Amino acid sequence: MDFKHPEGVTVQVMLPRRSLLVMTGESRYLWTHGITPRKFDTVQASEQFKGGIITSDIGDLTLSKRGIRTSFTFRKVRHVPCNCSYTSVCDRQRKATSPCLPESSKEAWQLEREHVHRVYDLIARHFSSTRHSPWPRIVEFLKALPSGSIVADIGCGNGKYLGINKELYMIGCDRSQNLVDICRERQFQALVCDALSVPFRSGCFDACISIAVIHHFSTVERRVAALQELTRLLRPGGQALIYVWAMEQEYKNQKSSYLRGSKTSHEDKKEINSDTSTEELLENQMPDGGSEDLASSVPSTVNIKEEGCKPRKVELPVHTNRTCFHSQDVLVPWHLKGNPGKDKAVEPFGLAGCPDPSPVFHRYYHVFCDGELEASCQALGDVSILKSYYDQGNWCVVLQKV
Ligand SMILES: C[S@@+](CC[C@H](N)C(=O)[O-])C[C@H]1O[C@@H](n2cnc3c(N)ncnc32)[C@H](O)[C@@H]1O
Numbered sequence: 001m002d003f004k005h006p007e008g009v010t011v012q013v014m015l016p017r018r019s020l021l022v023m024t025g026e027s028r029y030l031w032t033h034g035i036t037p038r039k040f041d042t043v044q045a046s047e048q049f050k051g052g053i054i055t056s057d058i059g060d061l062t063l064s065k066r067g068i069r070t071s072f073t074f075r076k077v078r079h080v081p082c083n084c085s086y087t088s089v090c091d092r093q094r095k096a097t098s099p100c101l102p103e104s105s106k107e108a109w110q111l112e113r114e115h116v117h118r119v120y121d122l123i124a125r126h127f128s129s130t131r132h133s134p135w136p137r138i139v140e141f142l143k144a145l146p147s148g149s150i151v152a153d154i155g156c157g158n159g160k161y162l163g164i165n166k167e168l169y170m171i172g173c174d175r176s177q178n179l180v181d182i183c184r185e186r187q188f189q190a191l192v193c194d195a196l197s198v199p200f201r202s203g204c205f206d207a208c209i210s211i212a213v214i215h216h217f218s219t220v221e222r223r224v225a226a227l228q229e230l231t232r233l234l235r236p237g238g239q240a241l242i243y244v245w246a247m248e249q250e251y252k253n254q255k256s257s258y259l260r261g262s263k264t265s266h267e268d269k270k271e272i273n274s275d276t277s278t279e280e281l282l283e284n285q286m287p288d289g290g291s292e293d294l295a296s297s298v299p300s301t302v303n304i305k306e307e308g309c310k311p312r313k314v315e316l317p318v319h320t321n322r323t324c325f326h327s328q329d330v331l332v333p334w335h336l337k338g339n340p341g342k343d344k345a346v347e348p349f350g351l352a353g354c355p356d357p358s359p360v361f362h363r364y365y366h367v368f369c370d371g372e373l374e375a376s377c378q379a380l381g382d383v384s385i386l387k388s389y390y391d392q393g394n395w396c397v398v399l400q401k402v
Helices: 026-030 105-129 138-143 177-185 220-232 264-274 276-285 373-377
Strands: 002-004 010-014 032-034 040-044 061-065 149-156 169-174 190-191 205-211 234-245 299-304 314-315 330-335 360-366 382-390 396-401
Touching: 002 299, 010 040, 061 373, 105 190, 105 314, 105 360, 138 205, 149 234, 149 276, 169 177, 169 382, 177 190, 205 220, 220 234, 234 373, 234 382, 264 382, 314 330, 373 382, 373 396
Parallel strands: 149 169, 149 205, 169 190, 205 234
Antiparallel strands: 002 010, 002 032, 040 061, 234 396, 299 314, 330 360, 382 396
């Protein structure tokens, strides 16, 4: 079982067969716990070890294959308001504080560097392995473009859309070197750049797409600037398709596939798994890798240092995967699984010094409310909105350069 402290420290505990684990106080309320899905556990090799905390003694570690596990959980239900001493994590006592957001462009950039750019670079291989099926309405947009069109994919990730229509000349760009490397391995044209400053001449593209990127900018000014930069690339009459993650994960009485992924009953699982196309859609429309979530919705602080100024703390709530959003500005956990491959090293050690088997990274998102994407596009001036719609948890617009 993995225990995780709100400050990020993790400790693995081996529970022997027929054991009884009693959790009270800090272990029950301050730390979160869960059983990470995996085939093997790292355990102590020495014969005398029967259970407990797994230590960092590399010479005394081995792998143990998981078998069938039967466990029973008993909880004591509290019938009176909670007055525990863990106020920062207690659902009842925690005040609904509004997030403390970046106040300057520099602070915004620091937040994005730490919680967008750095994270995508670290998770690139795992992220890419979860992103292979393109979303149908984006494919429809690309397939409807005239043959020979020149198209830019801004924030192209692993290049999922770059090869959809062979009749187009497509070029991708992304802030993450590791994701651009993946595009190149797949023989796509791609380059590293920031969506706020794309190194192409104005008006040279027939179309642009930007899928799930604009929501990674942390101020309204930067989101509008990113949209402005995208439309700068379009020739008059050229079109852009933009997708951003929606605050509303339930629309017209229907839950998005992101929320539906949270169903845990047998019936619900059957319902999802029986439809392969839905399942593919699910995997792709979940910005998260879909792993069990140990993180709770505890606010997380990001230290921002400006030269000559006192360091300021940007405080953001950590979103619980597959649940509704309670704030528009959130940190969304990504549970890195498996071997990160060629990606650069990840932070590997927990409190007890054990390699963290599934480190968690947090990506910053600003989820858009109904009408907000259109309002940002209206601020651009030289575009008209041809279409706007909701597609499985995302707000989407098709723009045309006038
Ligand atoms: C959720 S992924 C979407 C990737 C791809 N568009 C797709 O649909 O699979 C967001 C992408 O935006 C990129 N990104 C984030 N901020 C960026 C920025 N300022 N400039 C360029 N790319 C950025 C990330 O590196 C990541 O590849």
